[in-house]
Amino acid sequence: MTYKYYKHARLLTAGLTVLLLSSCATKQQSLYYWGDFQTQQYAYFKNEKGTEDSIQRLEKIREDAKANGKPVPPGLQAHLGMLYGQAGQTDKFERHLEAEKQQFPECTSYLDFLLKKNQKSKATP
Numbered sequence: 001m002t003y004k005y006y007k008h009a010r011l012l013t014a015g016l017t018v019l020l021l022s023s024c025a026t027k028q029q030s031l032y033y034w035g036d037f038q039t040q041q042y043a044y045f046k047n048e049k050g051t052e053d054s055i056q057r058l059e060k061i062r063e064d065a066k067a068n069g070k071p072v073p074p075g076l077q078a079h080l081g082m083l084y085g086q087a088g089q090t091d092k093f094e095r096h097l098e099a100e101k102q103q104f105p106e107c108t109s110y111l112d113f114l115l116k117k118n119q120k121s122k123a124t125p
Contacts, residue, residue, distance in 0.1 A: 032073035033065035041079060055083045074104050078111065090118060 040057045043049040049057070058080045065072045081096030097111045 031071070033061070033068050033070035034073050035061035035064050037061055037073055037076050041075075044083075051083050051086050055080065055087065058083070071103060074107075075100075077103065078107070082114075085118065090122065093118060 037058070040049065040054060040061070044051075044054045058076060061076065062072055062080070077096045077100035081093045081100065084090075084096060085093035094115060097115055101108050101111045
């Protein structure tokens with residue numbers, strides 16, 4: 001009878017431990033609102049999405065991020081700026097690269113390089 005009691009006690013203890021540990025686990029919230037940014041970026045680089053479609057999707061992610069009170073993830077503004085640059089909208093290209101620099105200062109040197117390159121191409125007919 002004692003062996004049966006200990007067997008049940010161990011099972012009960014193991015079950016309670018699992019229950020306790022799983023109830024403590026919480027899903028970590030992301031700092032950024034990602035939406036489907038990674039999927040959109042992948043589709044663009046695989047030539048499954050065009051420039052205009054990609055711009056619309058990324059603008060939607062920006063709107064959703066604002067509505068959710070979260071910042072956009074690293075690279076979104078820069079990618080959006082590059083898309084605008086390809087579409088010939090250099091003002092939006094520059095604006096989005098500057099926004100990326102403000103949000104993520106660690107990428108300043110690369111974005112300055114892109115902005116300087118854009119300025120040179122504007123000056124050369």
